[in-house]
Amino acid sequence: MSTHRPLTVEHLNPSVLKVQYAVRGELAIKAEEYRNKLKESDHGLPFDRVISSNIGNPQQKGLDQPPITFTRQVAALMEWPALAELAPNAFPQDVIARAKELQEEIGSVGAYSHSMGVPFIRKNVAKFIEERDGYPSSPDNIFLTGGASAGVSLLISMLISAPHSGILIPIPQYPLYTATLAQHNGTAIPYHLDEPSDWATSVDEIEAGIQNAIKTGITPKALVIINPGNPTGALLDEATQEEVVKLCERHSLILLADEVYQLNLHRPSTHPFASFKKIVARMGSPIGLVSFHSISKGVSGECGRRGGYFECTNISPEILALIYKMVSVGLCPPLTGQIGVDCMVRPPKEGEESYELWKKETDTIHEALASRTKLMAAKLNALPGVSCVDSPGALYLYPQIALSDKAIEEARKAGKEPDAFYALQLLDETGICVVPGSGFGQKEGQWHYRVTCLCPGVEEYVGKLESFHRGFTQRYGQ
């Protein structure tokens, strides 16, 4: 008789069960099932394609935001350098020169690099930061990563020293933060963003979060700011940023600045983006700051390459050495992602052969996002029971939806959060996949969803959101 007992969920790390990540949760899994079903000729679904508006993935099929040609030309030459001789006329001269320069520094893209990333690329990132901010930056403080998420996850895992270690998280938030905290047995300390003030960040709210945490025995160790916001799209002003830095000084908090949407700003009338690195440097503040950036967003949209970086400010050499040790266990970030970072921080310059096309491509992306965001916000705001902050940044809108008692009751009966109930029906009827607000966090009794502003044919797309909403309101009342 065998004594073998199969592995069951009870045998696993209990923190695994606590992890929640709604962006790729129930809705996304169902969308995938529909996508497969659509391949059958008699699928019987009331739509002919699934639109994955649950995730900021500009180049996905159906959205088809074209990649920046310059980046892809450099990447193709890095993959197969012989192309420069075999097809010299296919490439602009500056692309050939760039690829050759990278080749000399990197060698093969099939080789592991330094675990912090290729030193030459880190130097270029430091120059980019210096030019952006006007303050010094050192490649020794820069770690290239496989996307911003990998860096965030590493930093959170290092900062959580005990279950009562807390990290301040905005509500609503990008759920990577709570998922990573759950995984590493830390505690999320929520602070609310203010929807009536266009999702503004309030230092008083953060301070209140800290005091509440301390009362319950939680030690706040770090503060997460997402700027521009996700899912809110809000952009902090410099006065608030200075207050945030002072608050971190008072409470000795590490500031984790998620700045992956720094280029996604689509309202020229708004103040410009200021990095927290610039604010901290200008104030001469001693706070520890880790700033994250990515090639997945911006105009690059290169999610699939997995590339990004984080810069450490006021972090001691001992701790930098420990971060280096931890990243070395994972060997190195993907080289193709690193090359994507280099292209992001060193785009073609005016006068270079690739510049015109690069300018045209990036302008088109900026303009398309700006006009879609504006149109979608206007159309959503015109719907009964919907209010939507028309935010200046990022790739999303986060409309608030009023749900009737009947809708809430039906949702509870079905064992769903009311906004998930709404989003599931939206998917069932239109093939559009959004993420319910319950996945990002919201005030008690409020309901939202996050939808990306990435889509071709925005009129048709938003038309579907509108007619679904009207139908839902008819079914369940308002």
Next chain:
Amino acid sequence: MSTHRPLTVEHLNPSVLKVQYAVRGELAIKAEEYRNKLKESDHGLPFDRVISSNIGNPQQKGLDQPPITFTRQVAALMEWPALAELAPNAFPQDVIARAKELQEEIGSVGAYSHSMGVPFIRKNVAKFIEERDGYPSSPDNIFLTGGASAGVSLLISMLISAPHSGILIPIPQYPLYTATLAQHNGTAIPYHLDEPSDWATSVDEIEAGIQNAIKTGITPKALVIINPGNPTGALLDEATQEEVVKLCERHSLILLADEVYQLNLHRPSTHPFASFKKIVARMGSPIGLVSFHSISKGVSGECGRRGGYFECTNISPEILALIYKMVSVGLCPPLTGQIGVDCMVRPPKEGEESYELWKKETDTIHEALASRTKLMAAKLNALPGVSCVDSPGALYLYPQIALSDKAIEEARKAGKEPDAFYALQLLDETGICVVPGSGFGQKEGQWHYRVTCLCPGVEEYVGKLESFHRGFTQRYGQ
């Protein structure tokens, strides 16, 4: 007066301090310093280049194992599909067809894929496994990863449910295992491989490890087998593999089979590689098995792409769903790595245009590794006080070195492990960076180092190892 306290090591997660990863440890950091110093004209070093033999990185500068042209051609077309029209004569027809097929399935390599990896590529992996083993494989059980390490780390983090959770680790081992266990607060349960029997795996040794662990309150949850071995290069025979499976049945252990060197077999007289999947399927065993593979080793050597996969056998749908949730937080593995996996599991077939070149390139890599390994083992074994198992697999040799009492004493004075003391002097004198055996584990009072068998000009290279060893022996006696 500021109340700000800077972040210090004491504030960090204490498990971070316990993590050790010798492959990129003190030696590798010093090698990097020498590499920078060599750029100065008056560097004063007794060598003119650093050879990083500490890590299996075939395509690194100075080693320059060429990539497989087929893989790179497909990858270049995926980066910039317009090339198929712009330079049609630069590519073989089968490459253009392959890239087009992948393009239709994937869309842009700049888009996030399914978090488990592109479904089409997972299907191809399943077919590869079925053809290799003769038993069914399902894409639903396959997760593509950013290299094998990412998968190993995830599985260990999920299996460790408490500090007394233990995982059986071979000694010597690849230090990823102990590093990940330290990071996730688990316990490594060592079992020794038998050097006099060419580093054979003994089920009795594993059983003894289990009994010792249970006595000290440790619950063994999983068993790691590295086959072919790292750093040993040993290849398990099927009889031993069957015994290992029975042992996992008796103790309800999950078997983690690290099979990344399955193609690196350079002695035709040895029995062939058998995957644990094949053995488990043939026995009809119910044990949970997770098998890891990678594009970084084999003849592919594509370390920098970060690609690999793991296959789950006898793992319940509930647990697969949890693994899926956990990988979804990290979004997806790099698309360029996924494409590398597809090229590895679907190389050109006889009769296709790319086949001849592919055959020539892979044969050359296999032959070079075989002849270098043989020569290096013979030369090392001829040195006084050195004995080296001439193993049939992987990319490494793991010679044992006899160190004199004087050498050991001098090492202790310098605060170093004796084999690290040896390896540091080797680096100082020759520029060759190896990893001391203390980083992999060894029996008390024994000393080893791991050296890769990747190098151009093996005669000169091994000549340096020889003359250093003779000099060291003269200095410290034998």
